[in-house]
Amino acid sequence: MxxxxxxxxxxxxxxxxxxxxxxxxxxxxxxxxxxxxxxxxxxxxxxxxxxxxxxxxxxxxxxxxxxxxxxxxxxRHPEVEAAAREQLDRGDCLDGPTEHAVRLAEKMVALIPHADWALFQKNGSDAMTTCVTLARAGTARRKVLVAKGAYHGAVPWCSPSVLGVTAEDRAHLIYYTYNDVESLDAAVAEAGDDLAAIVASAFKHDLAIRQQLPDAAFARAARAHCDRTGAALVLDDVRAGFRLNLGGSWENVGIRPDLAGYSKAIANGYPLSAVTGNDRFRPAAEQVFVTGSFWYSGAPMAAAVKTLEILEREDxxxxxxxxxxxxxxxxxxxxxxxxxxxxxxxxxxxxxxxxxxxxxxxxxxxxxxxxxxxxxxxxxxxxxxxxxxxxxxxxxxxxxxxxxxxxxxxxxxxxxx
Amino acid sequence: MxxxxxxxxxxxxxxxxxxxxxxxxxxxxxxxxxxxxxxxxxxxxxxxxxxxxxxxxxxxxxxxxxxxxxxxxxxRHPEVEAAAREQLDRGDCLDGPTEHAVRLAEKMVALIPHADWALFQKNGSDAMTTCVTLARAGTARRKVLVAKGAYHGAVPWCSPSVLGVTAEDRAHLIYYTYNDVESLDAAVAEAGDDLAAIVASAFKHDLAIRQQLPDAAFARAARAHCDRTGAALVLDDVRAGFRLNLGGSWENVGIRPDLAGYSKAIANGYPLSAVTGNDRFRPAAEQVFVTGSFWYSGAPMAAAVKTLEILEREDxxxxxxxxxxxxxxxxxxxxxxxxxxxxxxxxxxxxxxxxxxxxxxxxxxxxxxxxxxxxxxxxxxxxxxxxxxxxxxxxxxxxxxxxxxxxxxxxxxxxxx
Known part of the structure; x- marks a missing residue:
């Protein structure tokens, strides 16, 4: 060729x-x-x-x-482009958010059963890092369980690359095997009374390895551990979000997280990520300071509102x-x-x-x-x-x-x- | 009122x-x-x-x-808007970067004396986190010196908010006082043979505190420590970049960093950040994996090329x-x-x-x-x-x-x- x-x-x-x-x-x-x-x-x-x-x-x-x-x-979906351009034509990055921040948060709270609130960022890594920070802030604990081989972003605490990463960047991570309840139980036991969060991808989508949908029993076990311990169940819906279920990917197995991260498809290509959470983690989200220069820009949020509307309308x-x-x-x-x-x-x-x-x-x-x-x-x-x-x-x-x-x-x- | x-x-x-x-x-x-x-x-x-x-x-x-x-x-500068729209009209977030990634990297290498290469991200926090990771990767050391009270982003290793942050997130930071050579010397001594980087803002711009331009003697001392130890001098030009000197803000005091982070003004409001580095840190930059879903989008890079051209043309x-x-x-x-x-x-x-x-x-x-x-x-x-x-x-x-x-x-x- x-x-x-x-x-x-x-x-x-x-x-x-x-x-x-x-x-x-x-x-x-x-x-x-x-x-x-x-x-x-x-x-x-x-x-x-x-x-x-x-x-x-x-x-x-x-x-x-x-x-x-x-x-x-x-x-270049025409309706999304029109929504984004309408804001771009007036100004995108301003001295504060536009009305689209409210419209989008309302839309996500309406669509996503676990969500009582939403906030917006740029990268999937931003969303997952914020979920972990909110889980720690909301529980005053430190240990975070992640599946071996899972991809949650490309920042030191979770990057697949360990070059330039210190041992301390991952000091409070404990690893389990996705869809393996026993390994999850063991990790929860290891965390003891310092368990802040169980983080799980929407499905197992590790690079080059046969993918697995979440077992309902595994998802239920993760939920039960969090209910029992007060830890946060954190769903990484960055990659899968809105493709599998508009209410969050684990609606397909009947399990609702406490916090979830979204990005990728949320605005049909415009740069945006989001964290949703329930009211248990609202006080943490009110107190933790997370921000970025372009996180309040209007056009990507206008694009996201329209993208979600179309996904809903078109099933x-x-x-x-x-x-x-x-x-x-x-x-x-x-x-x-x-x-x-x-x-x-x-x-x-x-x-x-x-x-x-x-x-x-x-x-x-x-x-x-x-x-x-x-x-x-x-x-x-x-x-x-x-x-x-x-x-x-x-x-x-x-x-x-x-x-x-x-x-x-x-x-x-x-x-x- | x-x-x-x-x-x-x-x-x-x-x-x-x-x-x-x-x-x-x-x-x-x-x-x-x-x-x-x-x-x-x-x-x-x-x-x-x-x-x-x-x-x-x-x-x-x-x-x-x-x-x-x-x-x-x-x-909404008309020339920048036109440059961004030209790419938006063809597609922004694609299966790979556009030609603007090359044009922008060439432009930054041409403008910024220390820069042998550039890569692009979304947030200022992305750029500064990557600088630190590249410094650690390139030196195989861990200690990073930052000025007390300096703002380098809103992620756990550097956020002004400590809620949800663990002690380990900052285990390898050592603090000095901006513009205080003695305190810098002491921090360098404390790092010993584990000094990876000295991070300094373009000028002292801590919230609500009287701002200070960098003393040339302080900047020279930071450069000398890095030259002597092999550590990276990292300039945080996220806030100041392109407003004070198109070659990097410390050109005003005659000092060139090894790595620098930019964001904010780089694309006149379009979401973008950048890391520049010299050839000493190119191998690290080739090996460390940093990425994001929207980092390769064309329109913000087209906007940045045009923004830098106008800043040059207009002095x-x-x-x-x-x-x-x-x-x-x-x-x-x-x-x-x-x-x-x-x-x-x-x-x-x-x-x-x-x-x-x-x-x-x-x-x-x-x-x-x-x-x-x-x-x-x-x-x-x-x-x-x-x-x-x-x-x-x-x-x-x-x-x-x-x-x-x-x-x-x-x-x-x-x-x-």
Missing amino acids: TDASPDLPNSLDAQLRRRAASVIPGGMWGHMRAAAVPEGYPQFFAGGEGARVRDVDGRDYIDFMCSWGPIILGH GPARLAAAGERFCTGLTEAAARHGFEVTMSGPPAIPLMHFADDPDAKLGEAFCQQALARGVYLHNKHNMFLSLAHTDAVVDEALSAIDDAFAALARDRSADA | TDASPDLPNSLDAQLRRRAASVIPGGMWGHMRAAAVPEGYPQFFAGGEGARVRDVDGRDYIDFMCSWGPIILGH GPARLAAAGERFCTGLTEAAARHGFEVTMSGPPAIPLMHFADDPDAKLGEAFCQQALARGVYLHNKHNMFLSLAHTDAVVDEALSAIDDAFAALARDRSADA
């Missing part, structure tokens, strides 16, 4: 990469560095519309990453689940037609793809490259994301290209054999 | 406050809560243009807070200094004309106001209320900010209202006497 690759020496992508190599560490930092996706994937993008993104060389892809989660209605989670089912079933069937075994784990709207018999993950990588060359942007290690712009027609168009990609993969395999 | 106050019971501001009280902790969180400004100040804003902001009840103010720093060219720092001088001199002279002694401390473009003989700070508060009622938005405890939209005519218009405000304050004082 190298002849269609954006990393041809004269492509704009290649030119930008060469320039970036001298002025940006490693050419790019963080989760959007091209070093983390298969060779041939573009590093730089120009725009997007609906279910499609366009790279800087003008190639369009049906987008199954949705900007790694933020795009839930499709790129968003159900439609996303259906689109995800169509995509996941179609992809695994296409794989089987060409002699490959692929499983999709996790919620269909946020699926992770695994190839059987692929110990070095080269098969998944080669498949993604074949799909990319046919205009479908997939990810071989990280979960993907569906949006409401992934209509049946769009998903079927992608599946047709995916079938061709598997056919090419099968040809390559038999040529190699 | 209550008859002009936006907190009349039927004002839109009052209505929004009542609604916020039930769904937002304390009615508002963080530095933009109205509880932190004098009674009568609006909580909610509708928009802004140039040097003026408008509250939700339609009252316009000449704005000396500039959104607490982000607005450096004036609200921004010199014009801001001149506007600040006109404002500070005019305000202190107006005070004197009416029998008050007011001092302005810190750089004139980021001045802090103090009334003499005002032990309970009531005089400053009453003055701000009088000025607000006359259409001038000042702050009595936090430093203020000038922008390029603060032309001589705008400053003079504000000074005329300020003169009236002092006259009213004098009348109130003699009526009370």
Whole structure:
């Protein structure tokens, strides 16, 4: 596929990469560095519309990453854009919040059963750090339970990278295994009377590991421990929030947290995160000082209100689940037609793809490259994301290209054999 | 001034406050809560243009807070808006960065002498936390020196609020006194061979305390300690960056840091922060994983490139200094004309106001209320900010209202006497 690759020496992508190599560490930092996706994937993008993104060389892809989660209605959804622009046209970052802060807090309190209040930030890491701080403030305790391997952000207390992190940054963390009640019990016992919080992701979505939905028994055990000890049950809904259930992802297992963090899809791409909490943690939230220069800006909040309205009106989670089912079933069937075994784990709207018999993950990588060359942007290690712009027609168009990609993969395999 | 106050019971501001009280902790969180400004100040804003902001009840103010720093060219600067909109019209948050990431990194490397590279984030807290992490990663040491009372963000390692913070979050901090070489020497000695970084603000801008520019001798001592020990000199230019010197605020004292954090004014209100570093810390920056969902969005970076271009073209720092001088001199002279002694401390473009003989700070508060009622938005405890939209005519218009405000304050004082 190298002849269609954006990393041809004269492509704009290649030119930008060469320039970036001298002025940006490693050419790019963080989760959007091209070093983390298969060779041939573009590093730089120009725009997007609906279910499609366009790279800087003008190639369009049906987008199954949705900007790694933020795009839930499709790129540049006209109603969201109009809502954001209306505020942008008057001013975004002012000497205080706009009315949209109130409208959004009201909207979240109305949608999310556990939420008695909300506050807004910028990063998912902001929201999760604030949840932990509020849990400690509200309980006057220190120990925080987190699942081994879970991703709660990229700041020292929780970053997957330990370089530059001190032991003290994680001194009060105790680890349990997601969906394993015994390990949770043991961690709670270890925390003793210093248990401030149990933090759990909406579902198990650790990088490159088969995803797991939460077991109801596990969620109930976490709730029961918090009820018994007075600790905070903290739901990390940053990645999953609003895709699985507009009331919070653990509504699907009937469990309500005390505090929850949201970001990603909340404003269909506009920068925003949120913490919701119940009244037990309101005094803590009134006293802890958390802030940021752009946290009160109006346009992202206007975008969020509109995004949530549309998700409600369109029965968003159900439609996303259906689109995800169509995509996941179609992809695994296409794989089987060409002699490959692929499983999709996790919620269909946020699926992770695994190839059987692929110990070095080269098969998944080669498949993604074949799909990319046919205009479908997939990810071989990280979960993907569906949006409401992934209509049946769009998903079927992608599946047709995916079938061709598997056919090419099968040809390559038999040529190699 | 209550008859002009936006907190009349039927004002839109009052209505929004009542609604916020039930769904937002304390009615508002963080530095933009109205509880932190004098009674009568609006909580909610509708928009802004140039040097003026408008509250939700339609009252316009000449704005000396500039959104607490982000607005450096004036609200809704047309060239910045056009640059941001051009990218917004194509898509903002995509599957990877846009070309603006490269353009902005190149621009910062060109402008800032110490910078060999740049990376971008959202919050000032992100930038400062990353600087500390990179310093630790690059030196394999742990101790970080910070000035007593300095504000470097609102996350547990540095927040002014200690509720919900554990002792371990600050286990490796050692405190010195800003501009006090002896205290810096003592802190360096205490860190011993575990010194990772000396963190210093661009100038001493602790809340409500008379501001101090950096002494050159102090800055030189910090640089010398870092040169001798291999620790990183980290400049917190989040608040001051681009207002005092486009090459970094310590260019004014001839000292270059190893790492620096920027945010606030970098994109004239669009959400963005940045870390710059020299090549000594490039390997650390290549290895440490820091990221966020919206850190790669194109529009704020397009806005930042344009903001920096305009600041360069317009000789921004010199014009801001001149506007600040006109404002500070005019305000202190107006005070004197009416029998008050007011001092302005810190750089004139980021001045802090103090009334003499005002032990309970009531005089400053009453003055701000009088000025607000006359259409001038000042702050009595936090430093203020000038922008390029603060032309001589705008400053003079504000000074005329300020003169009236002092006259009213004098009348109130003699009526009370």
